[in-house]
Amino acid sequence: MGTTKSEHFTDTQNEMATLAKAIGHPARIAIIEYLIKVDSCICGDIVNELPLSQPTISQHLKELKNAGLIKGNFEGNAICYCLNEEGFNKIKLFFNHVNTYLENKKNECC
Amino acid sequence: MGTTKSEHFTDTQNEMATLAKAIGHPARIAIIEYLIKVDSCICGDIVNELPLSQPTISQHLKELKNAGLIKGNFEGNAICYCLNEEGFNKIKLFFNHVNTYLENKKNECC
DNA sequence: CTTTTATATCGTAATATTGCAATATAAATA
DNA sequence: TATTTATATTGCAATATTACGATATAAAAG
Numbered sequence: 001m002g003t004t005k006s007e008h009f010t011d012t013q014n015e016m017a018t019l020a021k022a023i024g025h026p027a028r029i030a031i032i033e034y035l036i037k038v039d040s041c042i043c044g045d046i047v048n049e050l051p052l053s054q055p056t057i058s059q060h061l062k063e064l065k066n067a068g069l070i071k072g073n074f075e076g077n078a079i080c081y082c083l084n085e086e087g088f089n090k091i092k093l094f095f096n097h098v099n100t101y102l103e104n105k106k107n108e109c110c
Numbered sequence: 111m112g113t114t115k116s117e118h119f120t121d122t123q124n125e126m127a128t129l130a131k132a133i134g135h136p137a138r139i140a141i142i143e144y145l146i147k148v149d150s151c152i153c154g155d156i157v158n159e160l161p162l163s164q165p166t167i168s169q170h171l172k173e174l175k176n177a178g179l180i181k182g183n184f185e186g187n188a189i190c191y192c193l194n195e196e197g198f199n200k201i202k203l204f205f206n207h208v209n210t211y212l213e214n215k216k217n218e219c220c
Numbered sequence: 221c222t223t224t225t226a227t228a229t230c231g232t233a234a235t236a237t238t239g240c241a242a243t244a245t246a247a248a249t250a
Numbered sequence: 251t252a253t254t255t256a257t258a259t260t261g262c263a264a265t266a267t268t269a270c271g272a273t274a275t276a277a278a279a280g
Contacts, residue, residue, distance in 0.1 A: 001269050002234030008161035009136035013143070017136040024131030025238085026119035029204075033123070036211045044256055051118035056239050058258055063237095077247035077256055085212050088205070094139075095198070095205060101146045102195050112238055112264030135268085154226055166269050168228055173267095187277035188226055 016094050019087055022067030027052055027060050032083065035070070041080030126204050129197060132177030137162055137170050142193065145180070151190030 006014050022028060027050060034049055035042060046061075047054050061081060064070045068087035072079045116124050132138060137160060144159055145152060156171075157164050171191060174180045178197035182189045 001232090002236075002267075004135065004137075004236090004268065005161065006136060009140055013136040013139045016139050017134050019134075020130045020139075021134030024127050024129075024134045025114060026116060026123040026127040027114075027238095029123045029126050029130075030119060032208065036208065039211070039215055047256090051115065052238095053240050054257075055241080055259080059238080062258085074247090077249095077254095079257065083208070083212060083215075088208055088212060091205065092209060095201065098142065098146065098193070098198055099202060101149075102193060102198060105149055105193075112266075114238065114266090137268095157226090162268095163270050164227075165229080165271080169268080172228085184277090186226095187224095189228095 015090065019067055019069065019091050022063050022069055023091075025060065027057070028064055031057075031060060031064060032069070035081070035083050041073070041075075041082045044078055046081075125200065129177055129179065129201050132173050132179055133201075135170065137167070138174055141167075141170060141174060142179070145191070145193050151183070151185070151192045154188055156191075 009017075023032070030050055031042075031046060034046060047057055050057055052060075061070065061072075065072060065081070065084075068084055068090075070081045070087075071084040072081045074080075119127075133142070140160055141152075141156060144156060157167055160167055162170075171180065171182075175182060175191070178194055178200075180191045180197075181194040182191040184190075
């Protein structure tokens with residue numbers, strides 16, 4: 001009890017859920033938006049941009065990285081993170097599917 | 111401690127996080143996909159489609175509804191749920207922003 | 221009115237997430 | 251080498267999520 005029953009769903013469903021879940025926190029949205037805004041890697045300065053402690057931010061970065069939404073490179077003693085297109089492309093596939101449906105759906109029951 | 115510090119983020123960031131979080135569970139992905147597959151409201155039959163108990167499914171439907179991703183109508187003694195375009199349009203705005211960036215980004219640091 | 225059918229809510233246990241202080245690690249610089 | 255700088259990890263408390271049995275609710279069917 002308490003654990004998501006991942007084994008009962010398809011790999012695609014679990015993967016999509018993992019991606020969405022990783023995006024499902026305002027701090028992580030803020031990180032993604034910041035990466036877009038500065039159009040460059042973030043090396044440390046993100047800690048000054050967010051109202052959260054360094055360990056908490058490090059944890060959020062790790063989750064985004066594990067989900068495949070950002071990737072990081074070592075640059076001397078700093079680490080640079082930027083968006084990982086691969087993860088966002090998977091999300092795009094899912095929402096393209098949803099949006100195509102919504103644009104063409106026939107039933108008007110609700 | 112333990113609670114997301116929503117008050118430190120913008121309304122848009124919090125709203126987007128709520129939407130993504132609602133999608134961030136394989137059962138809720140499965141519900142969305144099923145709604146698309148059958149191209150009609152679901153009235154009870156979703157309980158037979160998912161490997162989860164009726165109360166658990168009811169809870170997942172509630173979360174999708176609260177997030178604005180599905181909407182429901184009473185049909186006699188049943189309730190019919192279908193996708194709510196409004197919620198998905200908000201998500202679309204966010205990912206359009208991300209995708210536009212990814213297609214045009216200049217820096218190649220990572 | 222009673223029973224059936226469909227769905228929601230309550231209560232609770234198991235687990236996951238969030239956040240941070242303290243500490244570790246590891247490269248850069250003095 | 252010692253110190254500084256940047257980031258990660260550990261450990262823990264607070265809270266949230268997931269799941270389900272039991273029960274409530276409410277309309278339909280009998």
